[in-house]
Amino acid sequence: MQREHLKLEHNKYALELGDGPATTHFADLQFVHNCLPEINPADIDISVKLLGKRLRLPFFIDAITGSTDSVIEINSKLAQVAAACGIGLAVGSQYGAVCQGTGIGSYKVVREQNPHGLVIANMSAFVTYEQALAAVDMLEADALELHLNAAQELVMAEGDKNYAGLLQNMQKIFESLPVPLIIKETGCGMAKEQYQQLLEAGFYVYNCAGAGGTNFPAIEAKRSGAVLANDFAGWGLPTCWSLIDGQYVIPAKRCLLASGGIRTAGDIAKAFALGADAVGITGPVLRLVMEEGVAAAIAYFEELEQGLEQYLLLLGCRTPYELRQVPLLISGETRNYLDCRGYAVAALCKARNR
Numbered sequence: 001m002q003r004e005h006l007k008l009e010h011n012k013y014a015l016e017l018g019d020g021p022a023t024t025h026f027a028d029l030q031f032v033h034n035c036l037p038e039i040n041p042a043d044i045d046i047s048v049k050l051l052g053k054r055l056r057l058p059f060f061i062d063a064i065t066g067s068t069d070s071v072i073e074i075n076s077k078l079a080q081v082a083a084a085c086g087i088g089l090a091v092g093s094q095y096g097a098v099c100q101g102t103g104i105g106s107y108k109v110v111r112e113q114n115p116h117g118l119v120i121a122n123m124s125a126f127v128t129y130e131q132a133l134a135a136v137d138m139l140e141a142d143a144l145e146l147h148l149n150a151a152q153e154l155v156m157a158e159g160d161k162n163y164a165g166l167l168q169n170m171q172k173i174f175e176s177l178p179v180p181l182i183i184k185e186t187g188c189g190m191a192k193e194q195y196q197q198l199l200e201a202g203f204y205v206y207n208c209a210g211a212g213g214t215n216f217p218a219i220e221a222k223r224s225g226a227v228l229a230n231d232f233a234g235w236g237l238p239t240c241w242s243l244i245d246g247q248y249v250i251p252a253k254r255c256l257l258a259s260g261g262i263r264t265a266g267d268i269a270k271a272f273a274l275g276a277d278a279v280g281i282t283g284p285v286l287r288l289v290m291e292e293g294v295a296a297a298i299a300y301f302e303e304l305e306q307g308l309e310q311y312l313l314l315l316g317c318r319t320p321y322e323l324r325q326v327p328l329l330i331s332g333e334t335r336n337y338l339d340c341r342g343y344a345v346a347a348l349c350k351a352r353n354r
């Protein structure tokens with residue numbers, strides 16, 4: 001299958017299938033009400049510094065598409081949304097553009113539309129250093145995401161099933177890359193054991209991209225026309241649990257990005273409470289720019305902005321990071337998860353380390 005068709009089918013099936021069946025498990029968390037917030041809304045500041053750039057809102061649109069001229073318009077619209085909202089934008093995998101020279105304009109347009117914003121390049125963790133550098137140069141990118149997508153490749157008929165040597169390959173890229181490197185999942189999350197391995201390898205920035213939102217094993221099963229039910233349709237570590245795992249191993253000085261099924265201001269507030277440094281959203285933004293246009297996507301981020309500020313006001317926090325000190329209640333399957341993993345529930349409910 002040609003890359004152009006692959007990228008178009010991903011967009012089509014992502015919209016058709018929507019989120020799940022896994023859930024993020026943010027519903028298992030509840031903030032403890034504060035009847036004395038003692039805060040003036042004028043003191044609230046939700047801007048953050050991320051990867052060397054100041055973002056007006058602590059969000060980024062995560063990787064979606066590129067490498068074919070037929071998505072120039074989509075990427076142009078995404079860049080307009082990012083520029084208007086003061087948020088970051090990661091492009092979709094640049095493999096086709098870098099390795100086959102296809103659809104370079106679909107990336108150039110992003111910088112044209114958003115000359116000063118935070119723009120993140122995107123490649124598979126399999127690529128060479130030269131390919132990674134070419135992806136960064138193509139966009140004058142501020143950072144590079146290397147994506148991990150073992151479950152997607154497994155279900156994808158034409159997927160690469162050899163996962164050996166990825167860690168070493170990413171390390172080689174990291175050693176010489178002139179911009180920050182983000183290690184990213186694609187909707188199946190990262191667990192404590194792999195954060196630990198990645199930390200030992202020296203990486204600084206992690207994007208958990210957990211389960212509960214866009215579901216690539218399901219998208220690939222749909223593309224392949226499989227007859228049997230897909231064993232891996234609900235695969236992955238829910239975003240809430242992936243962030244909890246990050247809590248226990250990722251030092252506060254390193255950067256943890258929350259993404260995967262984050263849809264509402266409540267999800268965002270909980271992601272910050274669990275230690276996120278910024279929040280990525282993908283599926284709903286693609287749907288809005290494709291079905292309703294740039295203005296609708298901007299309105300979505302404005303609603304998220306207002307919603308997050310309301311959470312901060314009600315909980316007496318001046319910045320999203322102060323949510324880490326707000327007591328939480330944890331119930332349901334997330335409580336079971338904590339037990340199974342041997343995590344101390346009461347300490348986590350009281351305040352989070354990162």
Ligand SMILES: Cc1cc2nc3c(=O)[nH]c(=O)nc-3n(C[C@H](O)[C@H](O)[C@H](O)COP(=O)(O)O)c2cc1C
Nearest residue numbers: 014062063064092093147186213214260261282283
């Ligand atoms: C149509 C589509 C294409 C995507 N392509 C890429 C990609 O090329 N590289 C990548 O790292 N992630 C890719 N993703 C994954 C997203 O960046 C994100 O990790 C995932 O969708 C989870 O976030 P969400 O639940 O908010 O959609 C894609 C997502 C969608 C919806």
